[in-house]
Amino acid sequence: MTTRFAPSPTGHLHLGHLLNAIYVWRLARHAGGQVRLRIEDHDRERSRPEFERAILDDLEWLGFAPDLPAIAAFRAGPCGGRQSDHPERYAAALACLDRDLRVYGCDCSRAEILRRTGALADARSGRGGDAPREARPAAPGDTAELRYDGFCRTRGLRPGSGVGTRVRLDPGVETFDDGMLGPQQQEPMAQCGDVLVRDRRGNWTYQFAVTVDDLVEDVTDVIRGRDLLTSTGRQIQLARLLGRSAPPAFLHHPLILGADGEKLSKSRGDTALRELRAAGLSPAEAIARAEAAASSV
Secondary structure: OEEEEOOOOOOOOEHHHHHHHHHHHHHHHHOOOEEEEOEOOOOOOOOOHHHHHHHHHHHHHHOOOOOEOOHHHHHHOOOOOEHHHOHHHHHHHHHHHHHOOOEEEEOOOHHHHHHHHOOOEEOOOOOOOOOOHHHOOOOOOOOEEOOOOOOOOOOOOOOEOOEEEEEOOOOOOEEEEEOOOEEEEEOHHHHOOOEEEEOOOOOEOHHHHHHHHHHHOOOOEEEEEHHHHHHHHHHHHHHHHOOOOOOOEEEEEOEEEOOOOOEOOOOOOOOEHHHHHHOOOOHHHHHHHHHHHEEOO
16 A cells, blocks of 8 residues: 655645544554655645745654655655656656647636636536535635636647646546545546646646656555545546556545634635644644544535
């Protein structure tokens, strides 16, 4: 078993991240497996070195030691666990899809897509859960996500400056057996349409980067919160297009919700682990607080 803990250095870790770390390390240790640490800094505009340093400090304080790469490797400089240190990995994967005539340029903005389609796709297509926050419309709590309508499929745009990159998906239902939620069915084309893999600013997207990383790093088990449940079908299809013969196993655990029913987030300023540490909590007390706050969704 190989799994991963994969925070983004766009803010400080909070109790929601801690709950994910608890699941990841406990399940890996119970199975005699290993945990990879992956710093997902594909968003180069929001990622900050100071947030990465804080993530490493929090993990050391909590006693969550990754098997590879070691925390010291991240502090030493370029590291295989940091997405920004191996852009050639994603370029090679995209070239593979391009050879299969799956890739096309897209200059559509979110507003333009919404204006053309006039509606949002149901994020619960099949048996999905809440849409990942980066795919959701602005309205808080809305469970719909914007479905791309394929407008640029035949326009002949080449990816480049000001033009994003999409990968053409096939219609069909993806099935998987979630380790906590049981049998699931999702139809990626109905949920999101062709997947954006690189945005108009040149950033690799979450959906593409994690799919490539999980393939290259031989991740066998993906353990994450239920807010990412609807990402699963499209990632399974992307991985298959890239040559993965069998998808990893998936387990989507409950979330910690705030008083307003929304999941905790960095952008809302929810209490960071470093603040709990400064308040005098021990690692054991922080872990107990995260476990007690976990809520089913």
